[in-house]
């Protein structure tokens with residue numbers, strides 16, 4: 001298959017910095033679009049993966065899965081897009097399209113194995129897929145989203161992973177009027193969860209380990225913000241219907257299971273590498289649910305983008321140049337980001 005050689009940023013080893021490199025994109029297939037990448041967010045999953053914290057990283061790795069851009073080319077059978085349209089790609093770039101989960105719009109759980117936008121087996125070129133820290137992306141139009149034109153493009157990029165990852169469970173477990181929703185961690189996912197749960201009509205309580213974020217949480221729309229190290233405040237906390245755990249590191253979930261109402265659900269979306277111990281009595285008493293959720297399907301991602309446009313929701317971002325990416329990863333590791341780094345991809349041209 002013919003390929004196009006393009007510029008990207010990636011790394012060859014878990015202990016090496018990212019640097020400029022060249023990668024190949026496949027030539028356009030009949031249903032493919034080529035997108036010129038304008039902005040790409042930096043998710044904590046990019047950090048887990050470049051550091052090989054889950055053990056499955058294939059090097060070289062080019063991360064990036066919160067991708068916003070403009071259509072630069074279309075295959076002969078493409079119907080959803082034309083050259084010049086705004087477009088976005090998130091975590092999913094291929095799936096079997098035939099299994100029960102694909103048919104239900106749950107491509108992330110495809111029986112045949114979903115293809116993620118980076119570090120997933122590449123069915124066309126072999127090796128693994130390369131993500132959005134690059135000039136262009138090529139994939140089947142089915143997995144490409146329309147970006148509502150009212151959204152700020154750079155600030156909308158984090159919606160493609162952080163946004164859908166919190167929207168999907170909040171909707172599934174019916175966050176809305178009359179429900180008390182707890183959000184654990186105010187990072188990329190957590191700060192969007194505050195905005196989205198609030199827009200769904202829920203009463204939102206945020207739990208943070210960072211004293212400096214307490215006021216921010218209220219400004220982002222939370223009804224209550226609790227410093228989790230303050231045991232008195234934790235004791236006074238009223239019970240919650242749903243808790244969304246967006247924490248990237250080990251955390252004692254039993255403390256939060258105890259804050260659920262009877263039949264309440266704690267949904268894990270954070271991906272700490274270590275196992276999470278759950279005490280039997282913490283879920284048996286109160287018929288509680290300890291659940292998980294993984295991103296969201298393509299149709300739901302489009303629904304989330306449209307919901308965010310209706311409610312004027314985007315991420316609070318720090319826009320950086322590609323050349324600052326290693327510093328950004330260091331700061332993300334140290335929990336020093338308010339609240340998402342987004343790379344202005346025009347800066348890649350200067351390399």
Ligand code: NAP
Pocket residue numbers: 042043044045046048161162165184185186187188189190207208209210213246247248249250251268269270271272293294295332335337339
């Ligand atoms: P992030 O911006 O780094 O936010 C994580 C937050 O967790 C931090 O802001 C911090 O909030 C809290 N935190 C960090 N270290 C902590 C510690 N040692 N103890 C307690 N709290 C701590 O990361 P993100 O991009 O939002 O991603 C969050 C997690 O979700 C990551 O593990 C990521 O891989 C995962 N993720 C999962 C999915 C999925 O589909 N399931 C999708 C995307 C990302 P405070 O300062 O407020 O305490």
Ligand code: ZN
Pocket residue numbers: 043044045046065161162
């Ligand atoms: Zn992500």
Ligand code: ZN
Pocket residue numbers: 095096097098099100101102103107109110111112113
């Ligand atoms: Zn499938």
